Amino acid sequence: MATLAYPDRFYAAASYLGLDGSVPSSVKQLSSKFSNDAALLLYALHQQATVGPCNTPKPSAWNPAEQSKWKSWQGLGTMPSIEAMRHFVKILEEGDPSWYPNPPNSVPDPAIDVQISSTKAEPSVENGGSFGETMTTATEDGRLMETQDKDVVLENPNTISVYNQWTAPLTSGHPPKARYEHGAAVIQDKMYMYGGNHNGRYLGDLHVSNL
Secondary structure, eight states, X not given: OOOOOTTHHHHHHHHHTTOSSSSOOOHHHHHTTSOHHHHHHHHHHHHHHHTOSXXXXXXXXXXXXXXXXXXXXXXXTTOOHHHHHHHHHHHHHHHOGGGSSOOTTOOOGGGOOOOOOOSSOOOOOTTEEEESSOEEEEOTXXXXXXXXXXXXXXXXXXXXXXXXXXXXXXXXXOOOOOOBSOEEEEETTEEEEEOOEETTEEOOOEEEEEO
């Protein structure tokens, strides 16, 4: 089955969530389908993808809702627009897998960039890992799904072989840098941690951990 290429896939996902430009991005819109933390992250990624890095003044402390939105957006630092688009779509797919292939206002078939999955077996990565680019694989029903995003660190818990004892789980990939003022959201069985301040410098990364 054909799949939309970026940035069309992102715009289709944004349209599905009602963020098609007809009204300003709203966390309230997103909160009807996602937790507040996930809604803030989606809002920030949408702003990063469509507007760019946050350069607006920090809202007044008397407006906590606007401050939360500002902190989420500011926490993404200088994350590139295309990367923000990929993270936005990935989080939507985690929380609402049924959104595709029938998003509203999708691009007509002639404008769809068809991507055919390779018949060659993809190298398997045990215990998670850090991937440099998005990889597309085919599911049993023929759907194409993106499973690995750029600069996303996946961590899988170690298989428990000893019971009734404390064991340290194994992680793979580069662990996230120590930080504060970062954002986090739990969606399904994954925790997303993004942005934050490390040694006085704002980070623009995003990490994903399995719970």
